[in-house]
Amino acid sequence: MSKAKEALLNPIFNDNPIALQILGICSALAVTGNLYITLIMCVALTTVVTLSNLSVSLIRNHIPTNIRIIVQISIIATLVMLVDEVLQAFDYESSKTLSVFVGLIVTNCIVMGRAEAFAMKNGPLLSAIDGFGNGLGYSIILIIIAIIREFIGAGTFYGIEIMPLTTNGGWYLANNFFLTPASSFFIIGFTIWALREWKTDQIEKPEFKISENSLEAEKRAV
Amino acid sequence: MNNNDTIKKTLIVAISLCLVCSALISFSAVELRDLQEANKTLDKQNKILSAAGLLEEGIDTSILFESINTKIVNLETGLFDQNINIADYEEGSFSRNPSTSIELPSDVDIALLKRRENFQTVYLHYEGELLNAIILPVRGYGLWGTMKGYLALEPNFKTIIGLEFFDHKETPGLGGEIDNPKWKAIWKGKEVYSDNGDVLISVIKGSVDKSSNNSKYKVDGLSGATITSNGVSNLLSFWLGDMGYGPLIDNMKLQETKDV
Numbered sequence: 001m002s003k004a005k006e007a008l009l010n011p012i013f014n015d016n017p018i019a020l021q022i023l024g025i026c027s028a029l030a031v032t033g034n035l036y037i038t039l040i041m042c043v044a045l046t047t048v049v050t051l052s053n054l055s056v057s058l059i060r061n062h063i064p065t066n067i068r069i070i071v072q073i074s075i076i077a078t079l080v081m082l083v084d085e086v087l088q089a090f091d092y093e094s095s096k097t098l099s100v101f102v103g104l105i106v107t108n109c110i111v112m113g114r115a116e117a118f119a120m121k122n123g124p125l126l127s128a129i130d131g132f133g134n135g136l137g138y139s140i141i142l143i144i145i146a147i148i149r150e151f152i153g154a155g156t157f158y159g160i161e162i163m164p165l166t167t168n169g170g171w172y173l174a175n176n177f178f179l180t181p182a183s184s185f186f187i188i189g190f191t192i193w194a195l196r197e198w199k200t201d202q203i204e205k206p207e208f209k210i211s212e213n214s215l216e217a218e219k220r221a222v
Numbered sequence: 223m224n225n226n227d228t229i230k231k232t233l234i235v236a237i238s239l240c241l242v243c244s245a246l247i248s249f250s251a252v253e254l255r256d257l258q259e260a261n262k263t264l265d266k267q268n269k270i271l272s273a274a275g276l277l278e279e280g281i282d283t284s285i286l287f288e289s290i291n292t293k294i295v296n297l298e299t300g301l302f303d304q305n306i307n308i309a310d311y312e313e314g315s316f317s318r319n320p321s322t323s324i325e326l327p328s329d330v331d332i333a334l335l336k337r338r339e340n341f342q343t344v345y346l347h348y349e350g351e352l353l354n355a356i357i358l359p360v361r362g363y364g365l366w367g368t369m370k371g372y373l374a375l376e377p378n379f380k381t382i383i384g385l386e387f388f389d390h391k392e393t394p395g396l397g398g399e400i401d402n403p404k405w406k407a408i409w410k411g412k413e414v415y416s417d418n419g420d421v422l423i424s425v426i427k428g429s430v431d432k433s434s435n436n437s438k439y440k441v442d443g444l445s446g447a448t449i450t451s452n453g454v455s456n457l458l459s460f461w462l463g464d465m466g467y468g469p470l471i472d473n474m475k476l477q478e479t480k481d482v
Contacts, residue, residue: 078243174395176396
């Protein structure tokens with residue numbers, strides 16, 4: 001695989017920011033109650049991470065090491081504020097629902113992580129591709145979670161009714177747990193499990209092994 | 223590249239980065255402000271019209287809103303105030319400023335507002351000369367934050383036309399169901415005041431027994447959202463009571479009987 005292709009495709013399944021690096025979980029919990037909102041969030045994050053990687057990489061040879069984190073954060077924060085402004089101007093309804101979570105992209109570990117780990121060491125084009133790839137990797141997990149949560153929690157897919165709810169005179173009693181952010185933990189967990197069953201090289205070696213029960217061992221020795 | 227870490231270079235990079243970033247943000251904020259403001263106003267107008275049941279498919283909200291008469295009311299006296307320009311009125315700053323608001327003692331502060339502004343905007347809709355609906359902004363604390371909305375009453379100042387929230391932080395699917403069209407539809411036709419003027423409207427736990435005498439004062443609670451439901455009851459009791467629009471409604475009723 002060429003370097004660019006690798007930078008673009010690797011984060012999607014092989015090195016997924018959420019499923020393997022376990023970054024950016026916070027927003028994966030918070031904004032996945034409904035698919036439309038999730039898509040807006042994915043676009044916002046992908047835009048920010050691509051542009052932040054690009055800009056950090058462009059000035060990487062001039063960033064003094066002792067203030068590099070501050071420089072990265074300033075760039076990211078600026079981009080996030082721009083995205084927030086644009087959202088408020090063009091999609092007011094979603095910006096109301098997303099409220100603080102757009103602003104919280106600043107603290108999303110994926111953006112900062114890619115700027116520090118990749119963009120500081122690679123050229124602008126490759127960095128932008130890497131940012132975009134990571135945005136896609138983030139998006140795909142969020143979209144999976146959102147589809148499951150919206151379907152079980154509200155009986156809809158992208159706002160289209162699939163299972164009519166009892167509250168609207170249908171037969172499906174919505175599982176309210178799936179509307180709460182905590183349900184994402186379980187879905188993320190199962191997603192990671194499924195992914196690692198498929199890509200077995202992602203399974204981590206156990207850090208320690210539980211040793212044999214010492215009493216049992218003693219008994220056997222006697 | 224090694225000279226990046228000198229104090230001079232550090233300062234130059236830091237300052238120029240700040241300048242570029244702030245220029246970008248200021249530019250976008252100024253450029254997009256009109257659009258954002260327009261969105262906000264449109265959203266509010268939309269909810270006001272929707273509370274009063276005046277929303278029509280296919281007709282622009284801003285055109286429909288031209289039929290609405292906006293007035294500033296002095297909540298203390300219950301009279302319309304001519305001195306404050308509607309464009310200058312802002313609920314947030316009025317309720318914070320000590321000269322335009324009062325602190326609420328905890329026993330009357332059922333909606334947990336802490337301070338209440340002395341002036342509010344109300345919206346009147348006339349059909350010809352006749353008052354058709356009065357729309358009152360209401361707000362109060364729910365589970366996670368303040369719920370802000372509009373209550374529309376019929377000209378008898380008693381029967382509800384609709385209740386619509388435009389800003390709240392309740393849990394989606396639970397308290398967030400205050401936005402559910404089915405639940406909102408229950409409000410239509412309910413009555414807020416008893417014959418002797420007490421605020422009776424409340425959201426109860428469970429469903430309302432339709433055969434009971436008091437059913438017109440009661441609204442089905444939202445399952446799994448008791449605190450939100452109570453919050454809605456409390457905010458209505460507060461704003462319809464003496465500390466809210468009570469004086470205004472009394473005055474307007476008097477006015478009507480005089481006119482007749």
